[in-house]
Amino acid sequence: MSFIIYVLINTVFVLLISPLLMGLIKKVKALAQGRRGVPLLQIYFLLAKLLKKENVYSTNSSFITRIAPYLNITFTAAASLFVPLVFIPDPVAGIGNVILFLYLLVMAKFFMALAGLDAGSAFGGMGSSREMSISAVIEPGVIIVVAAIAFVLKTYNIPQMFALTLASPIFNSATLLLISISLFIVLITETSRVPVDNPETHLELTMVHEAMILEYTGPNLALMEMSHAIKQTLLMGLLINILFPWGLATALTPGGLLLAALMFFVKSLVLAVIIGLFESLTAKWRLFALPKLFMLAYALAFLTIVVELLV
Amino acid sequence: MALLVPSLIAYALACLLPLVFLRKDNKAIRQVSYGLILIASAFLTILALKIFISNQPISAVLLQITPGLGFSVFLDRLAALFIFIIAIVSVSFAIYSFNYAEHTGSHIRKNLLAAFSGLFILSMVLFVASGNIFSQLLFWELMSLTSFFLVMFDYEKQETQKSGLFYFVMTQMSTLFLMFAFILIYNITGSFDLQPLSGASPAMQGVIFVSLFIGFGIKAGIMPFHKWLPYAHSASPSNVSALMSGVMIKVAIYGLVRYLVFVLEPELWWGVVILVFGVVSALLGVIYALKEHDIKRLLAYHSIENIGIILIGIGLYVIFRAYGLPELAFLSLAAALFHTLNHALFKSLLFMTAGSVVMVMSTRNIEKMGGLIKKMPYTATLFLIGAVAISALPPLNGFVSELMIFQAFFQSFSLGSPSLIILLFIGLSLFALTSALAAACFVKAFGIIFLATPRSEEAANAREVAPGMIIGPAILAALCFLFGIGSYQIFTYLGYHLPIPDMLVISLILIGFLAAFLLAMRLVSNRQKRFSDTWACGLPALMPAWNTPLPVFPTPY
Amino acid sequence: MILLSYIIFGAIITAVLLPLALRSRNVSANSTFLNNLNFLTIVHSAGYLGITLYIMLRVPLPAYYFKHYLFIDSLAVYEVLITSVIFLLASVYGHGYIKSLLRAGELKAEMLGLYYSCFNLLMASIVFAFFSNNLALFWILLELTTLFSAVLIVTLGARENIVAALKYVFIASTAMLFSVVGLIILFSMTKQVNGTGTLNWSELMQSAAAFSPSAFVLAFAFIFIGFAAKAGIIPFHTWLPQAHAKAPSVVSTILSGVLLNCGIYGILRLYAIAARTPSQHTVSVILIIFGVLSMALAAFSMLPRSNIKKLIAFSSIEHMGLMLVGIGLGTFTAIYWTLFHILLHSLIKALLFFSAGILHRQYESNKMLEMPNALRLQPLASWGLIIGSIAILGIPPSPVFLSKLFILIQVGAYSPPVLFLVLVLFLIVAGAFTFLLIRAFSRHTDDNIPTYHAHWTMRMPIVALFVMIIGAGIYLYTGLGDILTQIVTGLGF
Amino acid sequence: MISPLLVTLTKLILVLVLFSALLIILQRNISSLFNLYGAQSLLMAILAFMLFAHNGQVVLLALAILTIITKVVIIPYTLHKVQAGAAIKRDVEFRYLTPVSSVIIGIVLIFFVYYVLGKVLPTGDTLLTMGAVIGVSLSLMGMMIIFSRKKVITKVIGYLVMENGILLFSLFMAELPFIIELLIIVDLIIFIMLAVVLALGIDSTVEDFNSRLTAFTTWLKR
Secondary structure (H helix, E strand, C coil), X not given: CHHHHHHHHHHHHHHHHHHHHHHHHHHHHHHHCCCCCCCCCHHHHHHHHHHHCCEXXXXXXXXXXXXXXXXXXXXXXXXXXXXXXXXXXXXCCCCCEHHHHHHHHHHHHHHHHHHHHHCCCHHHHHHXXXXXXXXXXXXXXXXXXXXXXXHHHCCCEHHHHHHHHHHCCCCCCCHHHHHHHHHHHHHHHHCCCCCCCCCCCCCCCCCCHHHHCCCCCHHHHHXXXXXXXXXXXXXXXXXXXXXXXXXXXXXXXXXXXXHHHHHHHHHHHHHHHHHHHHHHHCCCCCHHHHHHHHHHHHHHHHHHHHHHHHC | CCCHHHHHXXXXXXXXXXXXXXXCCCHHHHHHXXXXXXXXXXXXXHHHHHHHHHCCCEEEEEEEEECCEEEEEEECHHHHHXXXXXXXXXXXXXXXXXXXXXXXXXXXXXXXXXXXXXXXXXXHHHHHHECEHHHHHHHHHHHHHHHHHHXXXXXXXXXXXXXXXXXHHHHHHHHHHHHHHHHHHHHHHCCCECCCXXXXXXXXXXXXXXXXXXXXXXXXXXXXXXXXHHXXXXXXXXXXXXXXXXXXXXXXHHHHHHHHHHHCCCCHHHHHHHHHHHHHHHHHXXXXXXXXXXXXXXXXXXXXXXXXXXXXXXXXXXXXXXXXXXXXXXXXXXXXXXXXHHHHXXXXXXXXXXXXXXXXXXXXXXXXXXXXXXXXXXXHHHHHHHHHHHCCCCXXXXXXXXXXXXXXXXXXXXXXXXXXXXXXXXXHHHHHHHHHHHHHHHHHHHHHHHCCCCCCHHHHCCCCCCCHHHHHHHHHHHHHHHHHHCHHHHHHHCCCCCCCCCHHHHHHHHHHHHHHHHHHHHHHCCCCEEEECCCCCCCCCCCHHHXXXXXXXXXXX | CHHHHHHHHHHHHHHHHHHHHHCCCXXXXXXXXXXXHHHHHHHHHHHHHHHHHHHXXXXXXXXXXXXXXXXXXXXXXXXXXXXXXXXXXXXXXXHHHHHHHHHHCCCCXXXXXXXXXXXXXXXXXXXXXXXXXXXHHHHXXXXXXXXXXXHHXXXXXXXXXXXXXXXXXXXXXXXXXXXXXXXXXXXXXHHHHXXXXXXXXXXXXXXXXHCCHHXXXXXXXXXXXXXXXXXXXXXXXXXXXXXXXXXXXXXXXXXXXXXXXXXXXXXXHHHHHHCCCCCHHHHHHHHHHHHXXXXXHXXXXXXXXXXXXXXXXXXXXXXXXXXXXXXXXXXXXXXXXXXXXXXXXXXXXXXXXXXXXXXXXXXXXXXXXXXXXXXXXXXXXXXXXXXXXXXXXXXXXXXXXXXXXXXXXXXXHHCHHHHHHHHHHHHHHHHHHHHHHHHHHCCCCCCCCCCXXXXXXXXXXXXXXXXXXXXXXXXXXXXXXXXXXXXHXXXXX | CCCHHHHHHHHHHHXXXXXXXXXXXXXXXXXXXXXXXXHHHHHHHHHHHHHHHHHCCHHHHHHHHHHHHHHHHHHHXXXXXXXXXXXXXXXXXXXXXXXXXXXXHHHHHHHHHHHHHHHHCCCCCHXXXXXXXXXXXXXXXXXXXXXXXXXXXXXXXXXXXXXHHHHHHHXXXXXXCHHHHHHHHHHHHHHHHHHHXXXXXXXXXXXXXXXXXXXXXXXXXX
């Protein structure tokens, strides 16, 4: 029973907060660049507008284009259950398995990449191909980061990880700080941000994520944007709750939940500022230079393991 | 027993019947032959399931030639699992072949194809069922021989000749090492029976292990003994490729596991060797696959990759066993065996659907295809299911077995030796890379073959294939779902309590979310739709050649 | 006096046949003359087969004749059985084959008489070689077989045939002269032990234990040279590939299937003596070394081959090497399976050469690159070659698998490194066979090549051999096994 | 036991035999080869006769007579006759070995054989040792001729020398039963004939050769 409540709370929270975080980062970037930027809630307006528009399909496209947005958001939303943002539930049937979490996200990406290929546009194909290569190259880093966390905390269940870090007064282990840098790089990559990708451009040869969803309009685009936002929230949540889990509720009390939600909002605000600043301070890298970045993430995570072994 | 012998006889009949009427061009004879294979395989599936569920080994002597020399049958859970793999793929194979085999060359060749297929399956079943070394060796060779003839099916093609020669030499090399090992074992125990080799010195055991590993490894397609595999699998008819890639290389895995678990006393360094070879095979296999433009060779390279993954599981098993961690060892072994089953299912599925495509297109070059999803929707869907499964994406079966391996890896902190842990983590990261590259590769493969616009005349004129060629793979696709979603329940039912997520719950949640989102979108969104051409950068029409993804697949590091 | 029947029978046939043969000058392919010669040859070999079967079933063994110069024991009968089967098939096959050669003009009509007389004489001399208890007598008959078979090789009259025959004659006879040296030493050794010298095998077996080891090894080495040359063991093998490849296929069959056996038979008899002397170990080592070397040389020589008959000839060298190893191991199991291997080797070699013969008639060539559309034009012969190759490589369901496996097991017990080496050699051989067969049978041409219609007498033996090779496996468990056991115990193992 | 004179004589003849073998190695003229061979065979016969005179075994006498008839008379005669029809008179082609090096190797061979046989043969009987050693050496020298000469006709001579060596060996080691000796000799003669005919075939055209072979057949069955 408590599980179903958890599902509802977590999903609703994720759905609500994701566009906001998206807008937050946009705002931070704009401010950093000396612009006023769009309103914080702009993303909500955008989604609402898209839902009202009609769907336009390419004559070349097949059912893949039609099902991809739904599958995409379904899998991302399912993945959101694995990262408790406000409340740590009791483990149920392997919910929270970090590997499953990662692969649910990959599944979403898989269909998005297929959809990119479906219409037969040159941009979509290029985007898919780049997306899949980037995701392949970052994968060892991701897994090793996760493995390092699992290695430090001796569990591979995300809620349990949070519970463990929550139980300890300050940084459970200094090594977690090392990991967090890697985790940050993963976050940047997976959410298609500078220097890996540029979320702002639409018709440049450098783009990756945007190229794949180029053919979408209307409600379908809204679903795609939404799932992208959710994914970003999840990864941010993962980083935040491993490093600074304070405030996470462990019991179902309305006050605790509210506090937790507030705490999470504040923490994610800080992170959004960091991301925005980071994005403003770096330029986009060449595609073939990216492995250097990933190697950094990999090396740091590996270092964590080595340090942990020596301790 | 009651099911086994009639099945074997049915296979033998399926082989003999077309041979007797070799010169007759009679479709009915071939249909009967494939029908016999179908029935026998169905029986064997039941038998395997019975043994698997009851966990009561069957042991019997089929034919005693002289004392100490004969054909005996020994079926325990391990053997039953592999019998199940062979049988279930054969069921699908038979259904697929009803239609497919009619498109392959002259009538004598069609008859020969049916005959050799029967013999091939028979020899694989008998190898797995063999209760002693002698019959194992015998049927191993028979299997190699029949598969060689199947590879040589299009013997007039230059390419096939090369493949055939390569294949034959490699199988003989594998026999060489196996014979060496078997004879050493025989000379230690003094009998052909499969029994623990407790008396032998560690050095001797090491020699036996190395030669067994090479012998089985060649057949399984482990790097660097893999060279034959892409050649052979692409040269043979597609239904046979499905058998070879789906089943035959698994038979080698069976041999390896059988000897590691029941006969030899593994040491730590064996596990490290297996693990290293596994990681290398997995990684290089998938990298080769990425470069490939021949669809069947692409799939063949993925077989190498998956064999690598299976070996990683076996290697972990040996390592954990050497460290006295039975639970982790069991998890790794279960992962390896489960992945063996899963790979058999989705690889056969992929080979069959790819075979349909190749048959329609008369080319194996994927750059000539494109847009087939609209002409062959069922085939495309089946291929997609296979692609999702092989890319290890939830909730299908391929994911579950890879997840188990990941979990085994993650728990390697319980090992004592730091250097070993470092090694395992390097292995883990490369394994992750493999898995991601596989997904990338199948996005590419599925995208180029089925999506976008046709890039050749044949692709534009393609037609959906006959029902048999849909139903056969569809069985496998259904099983991919079953073994993915029901994995936790199945393991629990069999009495193995493994710490894996309950995919049934996950799937229910997924369905729930999907339904919710569909409903929500129905309520809030604009449901109008419009069709329009893809934006072609302002040019009058889209060039088909554009939608080939750039070959931007940087080699990692 | 069953042996007498052999002699009388052989004498009658020869008496009828030789004068007939000598009259041959210009005869056409369909003449009754040729048919008569053929018929007599078939009767001759069938007669031997009949008598041999009678002996196997009825006569208590061993039996001695002519002051123990001749004798019949189970090993001899076994070898004679193989010989007469191969000869019977060869003479049936020869019926169509010789006619075909005559028509093509490759065989001159004047040669027919020579061919048939030597064929029959060769048969008789081989049979009696197996029956001789006396090693000197055995030696003489063996020399005669060289002579007759050399003549058979040159009946085709081509220059390379003469070269091949000369090479054969010189190498075999030169080596055989060394055997005489060995025999003389052996003779003087028995004289020292018993007072009177003897070369009778049965008596040698009894006095073997008292032989001085070094002298016996010397005698063995000398005798071995001669017998090894007959068996095509390295380094006396150089005659073999050429002779086997150039001879007409009927003769190749005899050379490979029967004549090589004579050499191996001699070595086996000798080893049986050696096993009772203190020098058994040394002799074993010699045999195993030469056996492995032969296999190695054959294997490496097979790789670049493009001539089918040459490949088969090298395969014979390889198998002789294996048999030598089997004998050298000297255990009951090893000898038992070596004997079985001898039978199968003869049958399969016959199958291979018969098939190659038909292909040669079709394409007038033995080269792999000159046989387009072979599987379509000559399915029987092609499949004969393919199945024969599989059989000779020892891949199941070929019964050779059994003998190979068990000999290898014994090798493994003797020394694992040697086992590994032998296995590698087998791999090379398999590769060579596959390479050649694949290349040969995958040639394709759109030219319309007229099909050569092989006479039924050429096809029938091939089918019979298919049956017999499979039958040999079944027979092993229904009777042959007992016979082999009897032979091996008879040899004193 | 054996009279010293006889021993000395025997030794002398043995040395002569060896000398004749060396001459054969060096000789290039083919008809001289035949003559040398005839002389060597005569020495054999004399040896056999001397041994007969010593121990009175009839076998040896018969052997001596047989040797004279076949090897001194028939074989050289036939060879000469056959040679008359062939084109070649001299054999100047060699493989592997020149005659001089052959002689050197021949001497080495003798020492080698002495070393090997010395280990096996009963010590003390110098005559027996000498006979055996020279017999085996002679065989080996014959083999050397077969290997080093290219013309078949000289190969035949080499073969005959080998056979003489073996006769020598058997004379000293042990007397085989006469029937065996006889059979061996008959065997060899047939063999020589065949070799000669074939040798001619190789030096003439194939058609010519065929008729010769037929003639040989007729002779064989006479």
